[in-house]
Amino acid sequence: MTLPGHSQHPPAPTQRSAARSGATRTGDDDGRYTAEVAAQIGEAAQVLGERLQDPAMPHSVEDLEHVTRGFATTVEGMSAGVAGITEWLRAAGHAGALSGHASVMSERLSHISRELARLADAVDAAEHPA
Numbered sequence: 001m002t003l004p005g006h007s008q009h010p011p012a013p014t015q016r017s018a019a020r021s022g023a024t025r026t027g028d029d030d031g032r033y034t035a036e037v038a039a040q041i042g043e044a045a046q047v048l049g050e051r052l053q054d055p056a057m058p059h060s061v062e063d064l065e066h067v068t069r070g071f072a073t074t075v076e077g078m079s080a081g082v083a084g085i086t087e088w089l090r091a092a093g094h095a096g097a098l099s100g101h102a103s104v105m106s107e108r109l110s111h112i113s114r115e116l117a118r119l120a121d122a123v124d125a126a127e128h129p130a
Helices: 013-021 032-053 061-091 097-127
Strands: none
Touching (some): 061 097
C-alpha cells in the first residue's frame, strides 16, 4: 500500500503473509512492522482526503460509495486495533483511565464504522433509486 513519495520498503513477504493470515507475530521487529503499516494507512487516508476535497477531481456516485465503504472498513479495523491496544494496556498493568479511554475510543470507532456503512448504503440508494 505504498503511495508515491512515501516509504518504498514494504515488509518482507513472510511478514505480510503472517499478518494477513492472522498468525501471531513473534515480536521480531519490536512493533516496527505494525507502526509502519499504521503510518502508511494514515498517509494514504490523508492523501485520499485531500483528493476528495479537491473540487477539480471528478468522482462518480459509485466511486464515492466505494470510498465510503473503504472508510467504514478502515475505521472498523482501527476499532479492532484500539481494542487490542486496550487489552495490551490492561495486561501491562495500565488499567484505569488510560485503558478506559482506549476502550471508549474503540467503541466510538466501531460506531463511526457502522455510520459510514449506513452512509455508503444511502449513497448506493441515491445512485440506484427504487
